[in-house]
Amino acid sequence: MKTVHEVSALTGVSIRTLRYYDRxxxxxxxxxxxxxxxxxxxxxxxxLQQILLFRALEFPLKDIKEIVSRPDFDRSKALxxxxxxxxxxxxxxxxxxxxxxxxxxxxxNTLDFTAFDTSKIDEYAAQAKASWGATPxxxxxxxKSKGRTKAQERLIxxxxxxxxxxxxxxxxxxxxxxxxxALAKRLQDYITEHMYTCSKPVLNSLGRMYAAGGDxxxxxxxxxxxxxxxxxxxxxxxxxxxx
Numbered sequence: 001m002k003t004v005h006e007v008s009a010l011t012g013v014s015i016r017t018l019r020y021y022d023r024x025x026x027x028x029x030x031x032x033x034x035x036x037x038x039x040x041x042x043x044x045x046x047x048l049q050q051i052l053l054f055r056a057l058e059f060p061l062k063d064i065k066e067i068v069s070r071p072d073f074d075r076s077k078a079l080x081x082x083x084x085x086x087x088x089x090x091x092x093x094x095x096x097x098x099x100x101x102x103x104x105x106x107x108x109n110t111l112d113f114t115a116f117d118t119s120k121i122d123e124y125a126a127q128a129k130a131s132w133g134a135t136p137x138x139x140x141x142x143x144k145s146k147g148r149t150k151a152q153e154r155l156i157x158x159x160x161x162x163x164x165x166x167x168x169x170x171x172x173x174x175x176x177x178x179x180x181x182a183l184a185k186r187l188q189d190y191i192t193e194h195m196y197t198c199s200k201p202v203l204n205s206l207g208r209m210y211a212a213g214g215d216x217x218x219x220x221x222x223x224x225x226x227x228x229x230x231x232x233x234x235x236x237x238x239x240x241x242x243x
Contacts, residue, residue: 001030001039011048026065027051050075053082057128067132081128088121119212126209140196156194161223163187167232168224175235183232184239200240207236 008015021027022038027048029038040048047068054064067073095115132138145153163186170179184203191198191206198206210216211233220229 001041002045004029004038004040007040007045007048011045011052013048013052021051024061024065026061026068050078053078056082057085057125059129063129063132085121085124085128088124092118092121117213123209123212123216137196137202144195159194160187160190161219163190164220164224164228164232166224167220167235168228171224171227171231175231176238180231180235181239184235187232187236188239203236204240207233207240210236 002010004015004018007013008018018027018038022029027044030041030044031039033039050068050073051064054067055061059067092115099115148156163183166186167180167183170183173180188198188200188203191203196202210220210229217229220232221227224232
């Protein structure tokens with residue numbers, strides 16, 4: 001058994017934070033001494049590792065509590081996600097180091113900003129969060145998709161891509177014009193019907209993800225042509241900004 005002070009020294013987590021975790025029911029001590037001091041066993045320390053893992057994935061504490069308390073929590077799956085995210089962050093830091101080293105060696109600034117792109121990290125983190133069903137939208141999707149066959153899922157995915165293909169057909173026009181705005185509304189309604197309630201804030205977040213430069217952007221551009229994802233994102237931004 002370890003005291004709260006020993007756990008703090010071992011893990012780097014402040015005593016104040018450990019007490020807060022106890023107060024909200026996220027990490028309770030295994031037992032208490034007769035004097036009332038908190039004591040933690042190895043199982044509690046393992047749970048703390050799981051909590052810190054999800055904090056590294058930038059999960060809210062309330063979602064972490066729900067996930068690590070679930071009977072089907074899969075620690076190996078969580079570790080695999082952590083490894084992937086750390087690898088992406090490592091690559092990002094190495095790119096920044098290479099950029100800074102190059103600027104220093106050349107003695108001049110470069111206008112290449114690709115090293116600052118965190119879209120892959122952001123996209124993977126979003127996918128990891130969704131995979132645990134930590135959001136109301138994901139839980140609603142689970143309910144709506146329950147019992148669907150793979151063929152039905154493919155049809156729904158194809159229907160969504162048809163909307164992006166339509167975006168691609170008008171991508172040289174004004175994203176604020178009526179045709180593009182109508183497609184943004186059509187996309188919102190389609191997601192709500194087949195996946196989850198797609199409010200304007202949710203749709204706006206999706207729009208930013210579409211243009212972030214990761215797999216989403218590539219898949220959309222494969223259907224609608226290069227530039228479709230960015231055009232759709234701009235149309236969505238305008239649509240979501242309307243009262």
